[in-house]
Amino acid sequence: MRLIETLKFIVDNNVGKLAKWLRIMGYDTLFFNGSNDSGMVATALNEERVILTRDTQIMRRWVVTSGRLKAILIHSDKPELQMHQVINDLNLDCQFRPFALCLECNQPLLERSKQQVEGRVPPYVFQTQSQYMECPICHRIYWRGTHWQAMTRKLNQFAKYKQNEEEF
Ligand SMILES: [Zn+2]
Numbered sequence: 001m002r003l004i005e006t007l008k009f010i011v012d013n014n015v016g017k018l019a020k021w022l023r024i025m026g027y028d029t030l031f032f033n034g035s036n037d038s039g040m041v042a043t044a045l046n047e048e049r050v051i052l053t054r055d056t057q058i059m060r061r062w063v064v065t066s067g068r069l070k071a072i073l074i075h076s077d078k079p080e081l082q083m084h085q086v087i088n089d090l091n092l093d094c095q096f097r098p099f100a101l102c103l104e105c106n107q108p109l110l111e112r113s114k115q116q117v118e119g120r121v122p123p124y125v126f127q128t129q130s131q132y133m134e135c136p137i138c139h140r141i142y143w144r145g146t147h148w149q150a151m152t153r154k155l156n157q158f159a160k161y162k163q164n165e166e167e168f
């Protein structure tokens with residue numbers, strides 16, 4: 001069996017919100033924005049990614065039914081419940097590598113010193129934060145502000161939900 005740590009995803013556009021949350025947790029996740037399912041399937045096969053989709057057609061493809069490609073059919077149309085399903089079906093670690101990837105580009109973030117971000121973040125942020133991360137692709141800078149705290153709370157909620165499920 002493959003280790004949890006190696007799980008990578010490709011998220012269909014009908015469950016697009018999942019991409020952000022999986023990236024927040026640190027899971028390498030591509031967002032598929034095309035209309036050609038074959039393209040998504042090919043990428044998933046080439047890069048050994050798990051497909052997350054609400055499209056039953058994909059589930060009927062030979063590569064999926066034969067087990068060559070792992071795909072998960074998402075049941076709910078609510079992002080929150082979709083996340084619960086993925087976490088439980090794949091036994092995801094909600095605290096896998098939080099905030100290690102750019103939420104836009106899926107790229108590993110690089111640590112930046114305070115000096116390196118001077119003039120590139122709002123002054124009040126610069127005064128109050130000492131740790132920063134930067135995306136090497138889009139150069140967006142991340143810090144542990146209120147947005148970060150809200151996301152951390154959400155990750156904890158997901159983790160708690162998972163524990164509750166396991167008790168039954
Ligand atoms: Zn980026």
